[in-house]
Amino acid sequence: MPTIDDVARAAGVSASTVSYVLSGKRTISGPTQERVRQAIADLGFRPHAGARALASARTSVIALMAPLRAGVDVNVIMQFVTGVVRRAREFDHDVLLLTQDDMAGIERVSHGSMVDAVIVMDVEADDERLPALRGLKQPAVLIGLPGDERGLTCVDLDFEEVGRLALRHLTDLGHRRVALIGPPPSVLERHTSYAERMLRGYRAQAEAAGLEVLVQPCEGTAVGARAATLAVLEAMPDLTGVVVHNESALPTVLSTLRREGRRVPDDVSLVAVCPAEVALSQSIALTAIDIPAQEIGGAAVDLVMDLLTPTPPPRPGGAAAPATAAAAPVEGTDPTGSPTGTGPTRATVAPHLFPPHVTVRETTAPPRRTPA
């Protein structure tokens, strides 16, 4: 493994010059750059990550805490994960994967200076990790929305709106007898952020519309899903619409409805809340509010990068911000160029929420008029 000194020698320059060629932090003449780059290529030089981290206090690694908790669909988790990894790579960063949901992992990699930042998934309403996260020397970004997000940066789909929208789509079609098949009890008991928010929005919308609300938690197993579907059918025999917020249950919900003689969408309309891939891999293409998991993961990385770039001193005659290329959702403060001063250390920016959309596929239709 050649070192920077080897490169310097080969190029006939000093080590610092090589470093500056690499980082671009000082101007180096064209010919010199050329020689240096050539030497780097010839020798196959790759800077030693540890040495770099030691000297620059930057590791080019971000930690991703993706706890595999009971009740959360692995497919969805992996969507987030790949979104994060992909986007991180575009910023020349790697991802250290933490799967334990305790704080110890975070503290270890943080205090040990193994990472530049932390992204945390599966946030709960009153997450115990919050205070520790706030105390980190590295910035932290949450995927999800805890009850108190002060001092933290958050990004997620706007699940409250998801709840409203899902129901509204059905009522707009004319459905009045609707049930929600939700996440597993364990997820709710944990007060998982997305589940509670979705539920809140759904309930609010239902009450506003004067509908009876029927909410049925549901295990992700086949038997659990079957039981939940039957329970809903029994509690509301005249139901014509279902919202399903539970990826693992979808196949069984679908087949159970069928077995019970309810055709989809003729007899009952179904709108799912899940990633598009999941909606499309079912026995029938699901009308759904797609969870853009990959995008959200990517957005989390964008936020990390924002937090990592030293706040550009707000000089008015600005060469633009160094192109973080953040395709941020339309929300919160304007991504580029803060309107006025940078504000109180950007700690109070609004959470970045992606607006949800209904994608109509093959499982929703107006209720049949006959029973009316």
Place this chain on the structure above:
Amino acid sequence: MPTIDDVARAAGVSASTVSYVLSGKRTISGPTQERVRQAIADLGFRPHAGARALASARTSVIALMAPLRAGVDVNVIMQFVTGVVRRAREFDHDVLLLTQDDMAGIERVSHGSMVDAVIVMDVEADDERLPALRGLKQPAVLIGLPGDERGLTCVDLDFEEVGRLALRHLTDLGHRRVALIGPPPSVLERHTSYAERMLRGYRAQAEAAGLEVLVQPCEGTAVGARAATLAVLEAMPDLTGVVVHNESALPTVLSTLRREGRRVPDDVSLVAVCPAEVALSQSIALTAIDIPAQEIGGAAVDLVMDLLTPTPPPRPGGAAAPATAAAAPVEGTDPTGSPTGTGPTRATVAPHLFPPHVTVRETTAPPRRTPA
């Protein structure tokens, strides 16, 4: 962030003493150790990972290449991943996640000295990454079995035996008309190691038993699985047994059989090849050859640690090997204490193959006598 010097000062010793207390590589007196540990606790000292990597040439990080390829079930991948992460943590190591399947990622982290070793998943029969892997300065462990594993360390379930065993279980029960619903075409076209090996074993066993072999590739989607099931039923209407080696297809295969009037296991027996969790979360508990994905992932880490511990010079009067606590499968050369000399740099050790077992649950039974 306190440094080792701060600790040394607080404890009234030199920095090297602190280091030796931490590493245990030299004897330090009891009282001194006590003072040092106290100082560490008081200050909340955590060694700087970069500095440590620089000085010791060890990062305590291992790279895991887990490409998310079309056709491989995410649940299974994640089982491996968590197995790796968990076991790595037991050895005080962290995991850097690579999801691209190109070699660039590996080379980057390897040459940059970001990791101590590499674990590679989803190996193909003639994997193009092999030569590069052999050239790495860090050890590499494959989960899977390429055609030519010389110079590489491999671990996996013995999928050839899986193929034989699955079929044998059915024939032992008396079934003679059996079909295999396999992985998606894309997986086979890539010559994915596990798929080909399973198929080979299955074919061999079928021929040995003089059975007609019917193999049906199958997409992981609901429509794909339905199509595959119907195809098999049409090609072999009198079939009484199915082997399914395709996690994502299982729910639909099951429901399709049912819809076609074939009761499981009364009319047709089904044995799956999948992780136990998957077998148990179906509408009926599947008789299956469980893929111990977590264990295999853990075993990969064990192998990494073996490769990482400097080969204990084979002195006969041995204090035992430093307890890597490897629960290795019963295979290959004896894990501890090589029978004779350490052999040619352990490059030629046999691949570590886990022996498969059939776990009988509720989907297999003898064929009904009536049609005979």
Place this chain on the structure above:
DNA sequence: CGCGGAGGCCGAATCGGTTCGACCACGGCA
């Protein structure tokens, strides 16, 4: 009583980069 050896600790070199201050040469301007 003297010597050898082991136990326990320290000092300094080292790992491989980054970064700041300084230096040099050259061009423009007065």
Place this chain on the structure above:
DNA sequence: TGCCGTGGTCGAACCGATTCGGCCTCCGCG
């Protein structure tokens, strides 16, 4: 012609650990 500014490069300090050689002390033994 002299001075200043600037673009381009170098040298050296520094980041925070690990590790090797050496030194001192104390004990045991002859």
